[in-house]
Amino acid sequence: MDALNKLLQHPIKPARPKLSVGLAQDKDAILEAQRLRYRVFAGEMGAKLPSRIPGVDEDIFDRWCDHLLVRDDNSGEVVGTYRILSPVNARRVGYYSEGEFDLTRLQHLRPRxxxxGRSCVHPDYRTGATIALLWQGLSQYMRDNGYDYLMGCASISMADGGHGAASLYHRLALGEKSCLSPLEYRVFPRCPLPLEALRQDVPAELPPLIKGYLRAGAWICGxxxxxxxxxxxxxxxxxxxARVDSRYAKHFMGSRD
Structure with missing residues (x-):
């Protein structure tokens, strides 16, 4: 009983996870990422994900992509992931974003x-440390390959019918500190959110991922x-x-030297 009392008075703190980041090196590692994606997108968000394998999120782009993984080295579990499509492979399969947007005005950027996409983090690991490692991995990938631009579709939940998403867009794009891109980088949605039919004045919290993009210097392109x-x-x-703030780069993306 004495030992139990001491344990209750001074409980053992769980060890901090030891995290590492790197690109998937084989099909098994990619499958781990796809299972995490299914858990988050289908299990948490209720997304409709047709798949050959139960519990796995996969589509035609996966085989053309590099898969960035954050792994808990203590358990071996993949706890965060990004899917990365290079310009070379985009010439073969196209960009995922082209299914959602007309990217004509970005044509001149394609070689760089x-x-x-498909970014997600295990619910037990949604901390700054995990996000920072994902960003560091992305930064290293860009530096190693000499690429200059990152593009993606940043998602906002429509659980409230879309009013929060419309309000966030109004605030970010049309507010006093607009994050809209210059006109020459504008893209156009193929299935637009019906902004005119939605409220644009409701309080809405900016998703951490989008907040990170904007802090780094990203534009909203439409x-x-x-x-x-x-x-x-x-x-x-x-x-x-080239627009990434140096302080942000040092903290979240590692040294750029």
Whole structure:
């Protein structure tokens, strides 16, 4: 009993996870990432994910992409992931974003334009440390390959019918501190979120991922698209590596020397 009392008075704190980041090196590692994606997108968000394998999120883009993984080295579990499509492979399969947006005005960037997507983090690991490692991995990938631009669809939940998403877009794009891109980088949604039919004045919290993009210096390149499979409003995001704030780069993306 004495030992039990001491344990109750001074409980053992769980060890901090030891995290590492790197690209998937084989099909088994990619499968781990796809299972995490299914857990988050289908299990938490209710997305409709047709798949050959139960519990696995996969599509035609996966085989053309590099898969960035954050792993808990203590358990071996994949706890965070990004999917990365290089310009070379985008010439073969196209960009995922082209299904949601007309990207004509970004045509001149394609040789230097990387697309990121399918980003997710295990619910027990949604901390700054995990996000920072994902960003560091992305930064290293860009530096190693000499690419200059990152593009992606940043998702906002439409659980409230889309009013929060419309309000966030109004605030970010049309507010006093607009994050809209210059006109020459604008893209256009193929299935637009019906902004005129939605409230644009409701309080809404900015998703951490989008907040991170904007802090790094990313632009919003136009109005959001509605993704019915994921039931999200997707903002087109473009980040020039030349615009990344040096303090942000040092803290979240590692040294750029």
């Amino acid at each position: 334009l990387v697309e990121i 109005e959001p698209a509605w993704d019915p499979d994921f039931n999200t409003a997707d903002l087109p995001i473009l980040l020039s590596m």
